Amino acid sequence: ARDGSAAFNTPADAAKAGAITWNYGNFITLVINFLIVAGAVFLLVRLMNKMREPGTKEPDKKDCPACAMQIPFKAVRCPYCTTELTRVVG
Template sequence: MFWEDFKKFAIRGNVVDMAVGVVIGAAFGNIVKAIVDHLIMPPIGLLTGGIDFSRHYIMLKHPSGPGPYASPEEMVKAGAVLVQYGVVINNLVSFIIVAFCVFMIIRLMGKLHRTHEEAATTKDCPECAMSIPIKAVRCGHCTTELKTA
């Protein structure tokens, strides 16, 4: 009984569609990440003088072992307690850049879709649902007078 229910669940169209969406979403995420990391971040890094916020932190507890430490990660491994606000800043900046890139891609696709819609030469009559020329003021099938935009 359990396996039959599971098979029905796994084979349903919604689950398969969701799985395809997750796979395509992951691939799309890799593309956006590559655009951000290799096309957008280098000029931003150049403009900011190469500031690396990941090394900005507040030390709450010093490490127990002797230093020097090359990175905050090494300090944490040695027992330090750090508030790494720089990592949060980096992630916020990355999120804003990724969100902007996704917005621009969706906006571009929307424009392409609208251009395709504008190329339509027919429309449906609101009364009889028959296809009529886009510039028609009266339906040739049911003679309904159409509103002009």
């Protein structure tokens, strides 16, 4: 069996006889199955993230009442025209 004179029908028969077998097909199957499952999980998570409603977010920009330029929402003074802004609490 180990001298190469015997022919085996299945890898299990060869392993029983003590022959060395290359079971790369099992490895390739496992890799393909892993990639399929990982891809499905990735798409599912991506879909769930798209479906999630965005929370109410505080605006990050506002218009300066004096020069109409976009400035940070929390700005106290306009960086363009240096007008002092009053902060609206609420």
